[in-house]
Amino acid sequence: MKKSKISHTYSLIALFILCATGLFSYQAKEQKSILDIRNNQNLSDIMTNKPLPSLKKIAYSADHILVKFRPYIPDEFIKATINTFQISEYKVIPHINVFKIRVPENSSVDEMLYLMRQHQYIEFAEPDYVAYKTVEPNDTLFNYQYALYNEGQHVGPPGSPQGQPSADIKAPAAWEETKGSEDVIIAIVDTGIELTHPDLKNKIESSGYDFVNSDFEAEDDEGHGTFVAGIAAADTDNNEGMAGVAWNCKLLPVKVLDELGEGYYSWIIDGIIWAVDHEAAVVNLSLGGPADSYSLEAAVRYAHQNDIVVAAAAGNDGGSVIYPAAYDDYCLAVAATDYNDQRPSWSNCGTQIDVAAPGKWILSTYPTWLAPPGYLPYGWGDGTSASTPHVSGLAALIKSIKPLLTADEIMYVIKYSADDVNESSNPGNDVFIGYGRINMEKALVPLIIEQHKMEESSSKTGLIKSLR
Amino acid sequence: MTKKTILSVIIILAVAMPPLAEAQFHDYKFTTRQIRLGIEGEFIDRMITWGEDQSEMSSLKSYLFLCKPGYEIREGTTIRAILGYSLSNFNEMVFKELPFSLELNTGNIDGLALGGEVMIKIIKISRFTLSARGQFICYIGFKEQWDIPDLNVEGTATGNPSWSCFTAGPKISYQATEYLRPYITINYDTLWGKVKMKEEIEELTGEQEMKIESKSNFNFSVGTLYEIIDRLDLKIEAFILPFEDNVGLGIALGAIYSF
Numbered sequence: 001m002k003k004s005k006i007s008h009t010y011s012l013i014a015l016f017i018l019c020a021t022g023l024f025s026y027q028a029k030e031q032k033s034i035l036d037i038r039n040n041q042n043l044s045d046i047m048t049n050k051p052l053p054s055l056k057k058i059a060y061s062a063d064h065i066l067v068k069f070r071p072y073i074p075d076e077f078i079k080a081t082i083n084t085f086q087i088s089e090y091k092v093i094p095h096i097n098v099f100k101i102r103v104p105e106n107s108s109v110d111e112m113l114y115l116m117r118q119h120q121y122i123e124f125a126e127p128d129y130v131a132y133k134t135v136e137p138n139d140t141l142f143n144y145q146y147a148l149y150n151e152g153q154h155v156g157p158p159g160s161p162q163g164q165p166s167a168d169i170k171a172p173a174a175w176e177e178t179k180g181s182e183d184v185i186i187a188i189v190d191t192g193i194e195l196t197h198p199d200l201k202n203k204i205e206s207s208g209y210d211f212v213n214s215d216f217e218a219e220d221d222e223g224h225g226t227f228v229a230g231i232a233a234a235d236t237d238n239n240e241g242m243a244g245v246a247w248n249c250k251l252l253p254v255k256v257l258d259e260l261g262e263g264y265y266s267w268i269i270d271g272i273i274w275a276v277d278h279e280a281a282v283v284n285l286s287l288g289g290p291a292d293s294y295s296l297e298a299a300v301r302y303a304h305q306n307d308i309v310v311a312a313a314a315g316n317d318g319g320s321v322i323y324p325a326a327y328d329d330y331c332l333a334v335a336a337t338d339y340n341d342q343r344p345s346w347s348n349c350g351t352q353i354d355v356a357a358p359g360k361w362i363l364s365t366y367p368t369w370l371a372p373p374g375y376l377p378y379g380w381g382d383g384t385s386a387s388t389p390h391v392s393g394l395a396a397l398i399k400s401i402k403p404l405l406t407a408d409e410i411m412y413v414i415k416y417s418a419d420d421v422n423e424s425s426n427p428g429n430d431v432f433i434g435y436g437r438i439n440m441e442k443a444l445v446p447l448i449i450e451q452h453k454m455e456e457s458s459s460k461t462g463l464i465k466s467l468r
Numbered sequence: 469m470t471k472k473t474i475l476s477v478i479i480i481l482a483v484a485m486p487p488l489a490e491a492q493f494h495d496y497k498f499t500t501r502q503i504r505l506g507i508e509g510e511f512i513d514r515m516i517t518w519g520e521d522q523s524e525m526s527s528l529k530s531y532l533f534l535c536k537p538g539y540e541i542r543e544g545t546t547i548r549a550i551l552g553y554s555l556s557n558f559n560e561m562v563f564k565e566l567p568f569s570l571e572l573n574t575g576n577i578d579g580l581a582l583g584g585e586v587m588i589k590i591i592k593i594s595r596f597t598l599s600a601r602g603q604f605i606c607y608i609g610f611k612e613q614w615d616i617p618d619l620n621v622e623g624t625a626t627g628n629p630s631w632s633c634f635t636a637g638p639k640i641s642y643q644a645t646e647y648l649r650p651y652i653t654i655n656y657d658t659l660w661g662k663v664k665m666k667e668e669i670e671e672l673t674g675e676q677e678m679k680i681e682s683k684s685n686f687n688f689s690v691g692t693l694y695e696i697i698d699r700l701d702l703k704i705e706a707f708i709l710p711f712e713d714n715v716g717l718g719i720a721l722g723a724i725y726s727f
Contacts, residue, residue: 177569401564409567412672416619417568428620435620442618446562446569449614449625 060127065112067099067125081121085112100128135175137236137243141378145243146339147231147358147390148172155339155361156380163339167421167437169357169390171245174397174440179236179247181400186232186246186282186392187275189268190225192218192255194367197226197377199234199241200251208253209274211267218253222261223367225253227381228286230365232389233396242363242378245393245440249400252280257287265289268324269299272310276303281399284392285312285331286385288322297327304330307407309395313384315348328352332395332411336360336387337437341421347384349431354411355418356433359387394440401444417442506536506548506703508722514659514709515683515716518561522681526560527716528631528659530607532581536724544589544599554581554607556629558663558680566667566674568616570625577629579609587639595643601653602636607661616669623669631661631680635687650692657687657709684711691720699726 069078082090082101089102103112109127116125136142136149146155150168154160185205193200195207195217208218220226229251234244256271257263268287275283283303303310311332312325320326325333328351336347336359344360360382371377391414398410405413418436420427429435510532517525531554538548555576562571583605590598609629616623637655644650659682667674691705700723707718 402567404565405567409672409674412669413567416621416623416669416672418620420620444569446564446571447616447618448571448573449616450573451575451614 060109060129062109063103064128065101065103065109065116065125066093066128067101067116068097068123069099069121070123071097073121077121081119085116135172135179137175137247138239139234139236139241139243140239141242141363141376144363147362148243148245150339156363160361161339164341167337167339167341167358169245169394169438170441171243174394174444175247177444177446178397178401180233180249180397182248182250184246184249184281184396184400185252185279186249186284186389186396187252187254187271187278187280188225188229188232188284188286188389189254189256189271189275190220190228190284190286191222191257191259191261192220192225193229193251193253194220194226194365194369195253197230197365197368199238199365199377200226200229202235202238203229203233203244203249203251205250205252206278208255209271209278210255211270211274212255212258212263218255220253220255220367221259222257223370224257224261224286224385225255226367227364227379228284228385228389229253230378231362231386232284232393234365241376242365245390246396246400249393249396252278263287265291265293265296269295272299272303276306276308280308282392282395283308283310284389285310285324286383286388288313288315288325290322292323292326296324297330300324300327300330304407309392309399309407309410311388311391311395313388314350314353316346316383316385317348318346319348321348321350321352326350326352328354332391332414333434334384334388334391335433336382336384337421337433341419341437343422343432344382346382347387347432351431353431353434354415355391355435356421356437357387357390358437359384362386391438394438394443397440397444413443414438502540503727504536504538504540504546504548504724505727506534506538506722506724508532508534508536508703508720510534510718510720510722512707512709512718513716514718515711515714516659516680517683518663518678518680519564522679524562525683526558528680528682529557529576531555531576532605534581534722536585536722538585544587544592544597546585546587548585548587550581550583550585550603550605552581554579556607556609556631558629561663561678561680563665563667563676563678565676566665567672568619568623568667568669568674570616570665570667572627572663574612574614574627577609577612577627579607579629582606582608590638597641597643599639599641600636601639601655602634604632604634606630606632616667619669621670623667623672626666626668627663628665629661629663631659633657633659633682637686641693647695648692649694650690652688652690654688655686658682658685682709684709684716686710687716687718689718693724700724701726 086104087101091100113125116122146163148171150163152165155163210218233246233249233251234242236243236247254271254275256267300310314325314333314335315322321333332354333352335353335356336344337356338360361380366377366379368377395410415435417439419439420436513529516528534552536548538546540546555578557576558572585603588600611628613624613626616625635655635657639653641649641651661680663678665676687707687709689705689707694702696702703722705720709716
């Protein structure tokens with residue numbers, strides 16, 4: 001009886017081990033399968049999981065699969081196995097000994113994977129997946145937009161300087177997360193917008209208002225507003241022209257500067273208030289003056305109190321921050337950087353500077369009437385006027401996916417996510433570029449919290465810095 | 469039910485059947501005792517839904533180390549308290565309503581596990597016993613804090629998870645030998661809870677409470693009790709939690725001492 005009990009004990013222990021190892025190894029395979037193919041709606045039930053809405057669809061070859069045999073299997077056994085599966089065409093990928101196998105004509109990828117995964121000699125069999133480049137719009141001039149994605153290309157026509165790779169605002173990575181909402185409107189309070197520009201006409205919410213001529217058609221007779229509008233939200237992925245920061249967001253033209261690019265504060269004040277009252281979520285002010293004004297401050301305060309993000313240019317004379325950008329509590333004051341993440345000397349500075357964005361050799365939309373015959377209505381420009389709509393576009397994208405955030409919260413997100421690109425000379429928030437050059441990816445894509453716990457590190461700052 | 473689910477059942481049955489078949493040739497004798505103390509380790513990997521309209525899905529891996537003091541009111545009817553320690557892993561969960569969206573990749577979050585279990589014998593026919601089993605476990609995660617990486621200022625995220633799980637269903641056990649009692653169960657199984665996440669980055673703060681629900685609403689299990697020495701039973705139980713085209717899996721190992 002005792003012996004029998006011991007024998008039962010052994011068999012039970014064996015059962016424990018078998019169940020445990022069997023289950024856990026099955027679990028491990030199961031988990032890998034979920035990770036690899038989680039969103040593939042075409043694979044059969046042998047390996048599918050329900051699509052996860054937040055993830056991209058995964059495509060794979062219809063006639064090839066990748067297979068690896070277990071390391072100890074002799075070559076003749078491998079060949080025999082290949083024959084068993086009636087495989088006539090394959091090649092071995094060197095160094096990793098993975099077989100790229102053509103699926104026989106009388107079979108399918110799903111069937112082959114199912115059968116091969118049951119085979120004892122096979123370590124793994126998987127589809128030959130299709131990889132994609134990150135989101136990149138098909139706009140023909142996108143390659144000139146180093147500000148959005150800098151690969152070290154020439155920033156303009158032949159003879160123009162080359163940029164430093166990654167000296168950009170990381171737009172493609174951010175567009176993976178959001179391309180913006182049509183419900184979010186960016187008011188371009190400027191010289192107006194050419195309402196019929198081919199790369200803008202589909203993005204314009206309405207013909208806006210002209211405070212210079214007091215009519216409901218904020219047509220651009222100078223060109224500055226059209227240029228600014230293109231940077232913020234040109235029609236993107238439309239096979240022509242350029243890409244805007246906020247792909248899907250709308251533009252609201254508000255004309256407050258005349259054909260000379262000048263305007264009274266009263267026009268600007270009216271324009272800001274009109275934009276707020278006409279459902280703008282972001283107000284772009286690529287303009288300003290040296291004089292402080294209670295009325296102008298009151299106008300941007302009104303916008304801020306209505307949870308409208310106001311982005312304003314710091315100025316281009318190398319002096320102090322102009323108004324309204326200098327109204328620190330209500331505006332994001334935007335300085336300029338270039339294709340090397342350096343601050344141009346003409347970019348104004350001061351304690352009010354919040355962030356910077358590329359503002360040199362910036363490609364954008366020109367009014368068609370300004371383009372010489374035979375030229376496309378696009379051109380390059382410099383200035384914090386060009387930097388500001390990058391920030392406005394980012395604010396619009398944040399508002400698109402987080403509509404409940406207040407203006408202050410959006411401003412903090414933009415500031416805290418910026419790259420401190422002059423850290424070596426001026427670490428932290430400084431008077432030249434504020435918190436740094438904006439980083440759309442950090443502002444929009446979820447930040448991954450790792451296992452590291454607060455109390456486990458006495459040098460928390462060191463860890464954060466190393467992750468930058 | 470998918471091929472994968474069926475395959476899993478077949479594997480578990482195949483592993484469990486030989487000792488079960490062998491056991492039928494032996495006499496059987498399980499003694500009933502009034503007070504029992506069980507110690508169990510349990511791992512379950514189940515799919516949970518979360519996010520807007522519960523449209524997102526990820527895996528919740530939970531490890532439970534439980535102490536189950538029990539009292540047998542009458543033969544076959546036992547009530548047990550559940551006290552223990554648990555680790556829960558919510559990796560891949562994304563909090564998009566915070567000012568900065570955060571994705572958890574923090575590994576296990578520890579906490580307390582509390583609950584109770586009731587087992588009632590309904591009928592015994594020959595060597596088969598039909599019982600009803602119900603179990604409730606509540607996991608109360610300890611508040612944990614992590615650095616928020618990649619920003620130009622310091623920030624912290626504070627997570628505070630909790631979930632509850634209710635399982636109930638019939639259990640059919642078979643008195644195979646004097647020492648061996650394999651069983652199967654089919655259960656209604658539901659898990660619900662929330663993960664609170666607070667973000668603090670200088671002046672910027674935000675808080676989101678994410679509701680979680682189990683994707684699967686039933687499980688079935690195969691297990692066995694084995695009296696390894698007098699008064700001490702070992703237990704192993706494997707769980708399958710099917711959902712749509714896939715399965716969650718789990719295993720429990722335990723020892724039960726009868727006083």
